[in-house]
Amino acid sequence: MLVDFFYSLREGELKVSVTEYLALLGALRAGLARYSMDEFYFLARTCLVKDESLYDRFDRIFGAYYQGIEAAFGTAGAEIPEEWLRQQFDRLFSDEEKARLEAMDWDELMETLKKRLEEQKERHEGGNKWIGTGGTSPFGQGGYNPAGVRIGPGGGQRSAVKVWDKREYRNLDDSLELGTRNLKVALRRLRRFAREGAADELDLPGTIDSTARNAGWLDLRMRPERHNAVKVLLLLDVGGSMDDHVRVCEELFSAARGEFKHLEYFYFHNCVYEGLWKDNRRRHSEKTPTLDVLHKYPADYKLILVGDATMSPYEITYAGGSVEHFNEEPGATWLQRLLETYPRAIWLNPEPENRWRHTPSIALIDEIMEQRMFPLTVAGLEAGIRKLT
Secondary structure (H helix, E strand, O other): OOHHHHHHHHHOOOOOOHHHHHHHHHHHHOOOOOOOHHHHHHHHHHHHOOOHHHHHHHHHHHHHHHHHHHHHHOOOOOOOOHHHHHOOOOOOOOHHHHHHOOOOOHHHHHHHHHHHHHHOOOOOEOOOOOOEEOOOOOEEEOOOOOOOEEEOOOOOOOOOOEEEOOOOOOOOOOOOOOOOOHHHHHHHOOOOEEEEEEEEEEOHHHHHHHHHHOOOOOOOOEEEEEEEOOEEEEEEEOOHHHHHHHHHHHHHHHHHHHHOOEEEEEEEEOEOOOEEEOOHHHOOOOEEEHHHHHHHOOOOOEEEEEOOOOOOOHHHHOOOOOOOOOOOOOHHHHHHHHHHHOOOEEEEEOOOHHHHHHOHHHHHHHHHOOOOEEEOOHHHHHHHHHHHO
């Protein structure tokens, strides 16, 4: 019954063998995943995926096939939690309701949240005061407020200035085939070649010239291999609103990995702060201090930041303004440190350029970057590369 799922994985360029597929069927017959979609997901991933770098690709294929798998399991034994029935997701508000909601300033927002936590004793849904779901209060989840604190997962309005929840992000797939060669061609203009290493490559023009000067006696000439000497430090925004731009960022990441021998990359969320990370699965436990990055990679690296710069202005200008943690210094301070260390730097923004003027945080980032923000399009990338060179 899972033959279509097997072929979906193969079409998605996951090299799943018949043996692995039969192992999955055997595990299902043994009852290792009964009525739980989570159990089936982990079982299928364990049986079918050989390399953890392919987990993201598997997740996308699994998500597309999810409805069919759910139907195969049926609903026997399944219970719908009361919480699912009570909570209202993505509640819609009229323009008049939204217009009446006024954003608090940062200090007032934090002080009010502290008081609510002390006063509230039970769960609340709807309304405009308590911490709950589906309301217009500045605190809670699943409702609407232009500058509130989201507590817990979800939240379709994306207007929170801080989030109390442990969120997990996925690594970008650096093996993704490009949908267009233009990104790769644009990056190629940044390359700078130099001869490095031992003289173990035949220098054909030199050999011909030396042989001719030696009265026809063969005189072999060798030279060091030619390498791309440009160094790139790539910082990638991940999670939140960047989920809408995963595809184009993966294409850029894949192209950069193919074009630059000296490429270092790190992830951040919304704005750069005191810590960066290499693996989104371990970002809570294996962070690299940003100061260490500044000290390890010298000024001859070219810095490329990739992000939609769409966030609360608090995250850029205030200590403690980060959406996920309490940052002791504003994001703007860390961006300035990056620019002081790497004078050749640009910011690539996947958001359409005609939306930039409607987002205050984009204007703030562009000002800090000294107008070196470019759209993540072929034309924008070419303009950014010219700026770096």
